[in-house]
Amino acid sequence: MQNLTITNWISIRSKEITKNGERLFQAQEDSFGKIMKEAYRHFKVGYPKFFKMDKLSKLGFLSAELLVRDLELPYPAEKMGVILQNGHTTLDTDTKHWESIADKDNYFPSPAVFVYTLPNVMIGEICIRQGWQGENTCYQLPHFDAQQLEQTVSVLFAEKKVDCCLAGWVDQNAEEYSAYVVLVEKNKDISKDNSSFISQNLEQLFK
């Protein structure tokens, strides 16, 4: 039996950012784009590349950034994994790319848009920022699936492919968005109830 612990968790939904059970931020703005910008400024992220990202990547990036900032993670880069689930894939950006090619008299596909039509690019953005080089996979599901997350992340620990893994659900489509992300570490007893990395606890945390 592996001893895997959820050491930190974060959620971004309904204009609120909550970390480890504590509300960190409540947005004044209403639109998703403006909420992201407001949060970026509030937390003084200082990473101008953020503004080049598409909406999904911004949400994934910010979740990871706020989850691990101020943490000391003494693991080799190649043992840091990122496993994310997503439901609407990159439909928002896909539509933007399609609009740039649909009208043949106004045809302007852009590499800066097209690159974000792959959902795992948000994982790339997280890895670049954090310098992580381990296992990385983007799974597609109709909704946050705690059971599949537990399955797919646990095997990576069991096979010793990761020592630490950022895992969760990051989804966005137009004005709908939700991020439920945890940090999973091995042999870390933080003596809190419900901190064991099992699907029931994941469901409880993000109820």
Add this chain to the structure above:
Amino acid sequence: MPKPIYLCADNILSSLGLSTQENMDALYNQYSGIKCYNQLPFSQVPMCTSLINRQKIQEHFAALKTKEKYTHLEKMLLVSVQDALSQTSISANKADTLFVFSTTKGNINLLEESHDFEKERIFLWRTAEIISQHFNNTNTPITISNACISGVTAINTAASLLRAGQYKHAVIMGADIMSEFTPSGFQSFKAISSKPCKPFDQERDGITLGEAAGTIILSTETHTLANKGTMAYLGGASSNDANHISGPSRTGDGLYLAIKQALTQSGKTTNDIHLLSAHGTATVYNDEMESKAFDWAGLNQVPVNSLKGYWGHTLGAAGIIESIATCHSLLDNKTIATLGYSKHGVPKPLNIITKTAEQTMQCALKTASGFGGSNAAAVFQKL
């Protein structure tokens, strides 16, 4: 060596045919499925590409005698999975069988056309549901969209879950189709060659896109085997460059890490590898990066090929169909040439296969790299 996971059956559906055998015959005869067109409904410019014969898919699909309505991509998957399943004794409808789907864009053409499918039909998880439900499987399928490493990652993920005892069998299917969406994007990157792609060649100047589907059935049990010999999956891994979202690493460090971890997982060293199936997209930077990673891993002497000159880059199907071809190459003890390669054009020396030849081989390494800085590797062995 870790407990082997057996490759029971497979199917490749491409411009070169609708069965693995037809495809292997074409590969051994160095026959390419890439054709150059002055005009195509989905491209603004002349384009070379590898297209599936839709008429043939329709015929095979009709033989399934289903009343439901399916998209072109779903028909490809149904035909491919059905062919692979028909070779084994595995019951797709049992709770110990898992469906795994690899794709980059799935039914993306539904964004471009008017249609009467439900609006969820464009989502990738929905495609996996549609297919697994057709085969009466009630498990939640696993769907992976991880750019060009999706196929190799799907195999790695499925095998890990089988090894962990979660399931006994996995039906791993991959597909992507040609529509306006993808070529226009790669054209905007100026990443598409005006000629059939030339992996690792001095004159390489970009990719050729292609459409394909493929299915691999993995099992923990030997009695399910349909193949002419016993092939096993040993281990694999993925990694990230943590460098750039669209450009490959300048040093090859990410791919090197994936190779190193895949070998560790398999209990193998570079000396055990007899065949290397590269990603080899034929962009200037990708092939350069791969040569550095292979050099770093000590794989310079290992016979290596890229199969992109036959099928083009088939995106979500690539890792699956290229792994299948690599396994059959081991079973047949026959190497597959790198079509399009003539003059060495990457910074590090590589032992690139230039013609079909009889050769005794046991163990192969498959690699892939893609957007988002992702890399993956997997090791297969003939038992």
